[in-house]
Amino acid sequence: MQIIFLGTSSMVPTKERNHSSILLSYGSENILVDCGEGTQRQLKIAGIKLTKISKILISHWHGDHVLGLPGLVQSMSSSGCNKTLNIYGPKGTKRLIEKMFEVFGFDQKFEIKVNEVKSGKFFEDDDFILEAEQLEHNIETLGYRFEEKGKRKINLGFVKKLGIPEGPLLGKLQDGKSIMWKGKKIDVEKATSLVEGKSVAIITDTVPCKGAYKLAKDVDILISEATYASDLEEKSIEHGHMTSKQAAEIANRSNAKQLILTHFSARYKNTSDLEDEARTYFDNVITAEDFMKINL
Numbered sequence: 486m487q488i489i490f491l492g493t494s495s496m497v498p499t500k501e502r503n504h505s506s507i508l509l510s511y512g513s514e515n516i517l518v519d520c521g522e523g524t525q526r527q528l529k530i531a532g533i534k535l536t537k538i539s540k541i542l543i544s545h546w547h548g549d550h551v552l553g554l555p556g557l558v559q560s561m562s563s564s565g566c567n568k569t570l571n572i573y574g575p576k577g578t579k580r581l582i583e584k585m586f587e588v589f590g591f592d593q594k595f596e597i598k599v600n601e602v603k604s605g606k607f608f609e610d611d612d613f614i615l616e617a618e619q620l621e622h623n624i625e626t627l628g629y630r631f632e633e634k635g636k637r638k639i640n641l642g643f644v645k646k647l648g649i650p651e652g653p654l655l656g657k658l659q660d661g662k663s664i665m666w667k668g669k670k671i672d673v674e675k676a677t678s679l680v681e682g683k684s685v686a687i688i689t690d691t692v693p694c695k696g697a698y699k700l701a702k703d704v705d706i707l708i709s710e711a712t713y714a715s716d717l718e719e720k721s722i723e724h725g726h727m728t729s730k731q732a733a734e735i736a737n738r739s740n741a742k743q744l745i746l747t748h749f750s751a752r753y754k755n756t757s758d759l760e761d762e763a764r765t766y767f768d769n770v771i772t773a774e775d776f777m778k779i780n781l
Contacts, residue, residue, distance in 0.1 A: 488507060516615075517541045544689035558597070572600065573602050621694040630704065633682030705741075708745045
């Protein structure tokens with residue numbers, strides 16, 4: 486799994502920071518969380534083919550999180566995208582996507598499925614689960630969580646001692662099923678060990694709320710907005726945002742393993758003060774930069 490920060494500014498981009506967008510890559514899946522203005526250019530700079538995007542998760546419909554969407558979809562179409570693009574977002578997303586196509590009027594040469602999401606699990610396959618929770622901003626807003634499923638690891642010493650060859654039998658064990666070998670049942674619990682999957686939560690524009698804590702609980706990486714330092718807490722409340730201190734408090738109380746701060750006000754030329762403030766309340770914290778990569 487790899488996370489790439491494509492944009493780490495808030496409402497106003499800067500020379501160093503683009504509008505909000507994060508790409509989570511896992512196997513053949515490339516999940517884009519928000520698509521601020523200029524996201525397709527950021528993808529190109531990062532060396533990522535636009536046609537590889539498989540899912541787009543929209544947190545809310547403020548411009549700094551969605552203005553790059555029409556351009557990205559148009560370029561994907563002109564680049565010969567031939568797979569289904571699934572777009573997920575809060576209530577009203579279907580209507581707004583329809584309006585977007587009315588306004589920009591370009592050929593849609595591939596299938597797009599738009600899904601409106603409520604709190605809870607909204608996608609699951611054999612490898613991972615996607616969940617959403619309501620946040621508290623000044624419009625309908627969602628935060629998201631990626632949960633990798635646990636995988637079974639073969640106990641090589643155990644299976645070699647029994648002489649079990651590589652192939653379908655080991656595959657069954659990895660799928661969590663006991664097998665028969667030379668007339669004896671081989672217990673999957675003895676032949677394998679369960680390795681817990683990784684989890685990532687992304688909390689966008691919000692004030693501290695129940696949904697944010699739920700998403701962050703026991704997560705490996707918590708990516709959270711930190712638009713302001715705590716000396717501007719009144720301003721953050723007014724605009725429905727969090728301070729770096731509040732983000733750190735959520736990470737601390739939720740037992741997150743690592744906190745990555747993003748979505749910074751353009752007033753901050755240097756985010757070291759925001760990082761230092763957060764570290765007072767949570768040890769393992771860093772501030773994101775555009776094109777920063779995190780591997781799990």
